Amino acid sequence: MIHIESPKISWSYAKGFDGKNSKQNLNVQQLLLIASTTKTFMAATILRLAEKGKLNINQNIKNLITETSRIQLMKAGYNLDSITIRHLLSHTSGIRDYVDEGYFTLINENKKHQWTRTEQVERASKLGQPLGKPGTLFRYVDMNYVLLSEVIEHFTDEPFYTSVRKLLKFKQNHLNNTWFIQLEKEPENALPLVNQYWSHFNWNIKSLFKKE
Numbered sequence: 001m002i003h004i005e006s007p008k009i010s011w012s013y014a015k016g017f018d019g020k021n022s023k024q025n026l027n028v029q030q031l032l033l034i035a036s037t038t039k040t041f042m043a044a045t046i047l048r049l050a051e052k053g054k055l056n057i058n059q060n061i062k063n064l065i066t067e068t069s070r071i072q073l074m075k076a077g078y079n080l081d082s083i084t085i086r087h088l089l090s091h092t093s094g095i096r097d098y099v100d101e102g103y104f105t106l107i108n109e110n111k112k113h114q115w116t117r118t119e120q121v122e123r124a125s126k127l128g129q130p131l132g133k134p135g136t137l138f139r140y141v142d143m144n145y146v147l148l149s150e151v152i153e154h155f156t157d158e159p160f161y162t163s164v165r166k167l168l169k170f171k172q173n174h175l176n177n178t179w180f181i182q183l184e185k186e187p188e189n190a191l192p193l194v195n196q197y198w199s200h201f202n203w204n205i206k207s208l209f210k211k212e
Contacts, residue, residue, distance in 0.1 A: 001026060001194075018030070018194055032196060055155055056085075059085060060080060064085070072125040078130055083095070089144070096129075096141070097143050098142065124143045181209055
């Protein structure tokens with residue numbers, strides 16, 4: 001599935017089937033999970049707050065995250081005075097991730113468990129020492145953006161996903177079928193999600209998000 005948006009063209013195209021064993025053609029208007037592409041939305045929200053003068057991306061995160069996260073990370077050996085918002089944005093914080101092979105095994109064994117940020121921070125903190133000093137290495141780590149969600153909430157006093165929606169002007173920009181699937185209500189009249197899959201774990205991704 002592909003979409004191109006520019007001042008002179010708005011074009012979408014889809015090729016393939018709706019699921020691993022399906023012969024149903026994809027509908028170009030179907031919705032799909034965008035996974036880590038949500039990081040783009042998070043980064044844009046942080047930069048919007050910077051534009052508004054609410055924050056400086058070079059300030060440290062020590063007092064911008066929750067007390068629970070702060071305590072967990074400091075116990076794990078992180079110097080939060082030296083980790084900045086910029087480091088989180090650019091994956092140069094040196095913070096270890098909660099995601100590893102064992103994490104996927106846990107998901108596989110507990111498919112309906114809804115992981116909280118607290119659990120993710122706790123797991124990352126227990127997996128080992130910091131990867132390195134902030135600003136000295138690049139390592140793509142989901143934990144950076146988990147913490148950015150707390151930074152957003154610190155400055156807006158509302159759930160991060162609500163702030164993303166407001167600051168990026170979803171309604172004004174016609175993002176009518178864009179939402180955080182486990183945190184917000186599904187838009188009315190939305191087409192069914194694409195049946196995405198992951199062969200390595202034999203997962204139908206859509207089934208992981210089905211409500212009981």
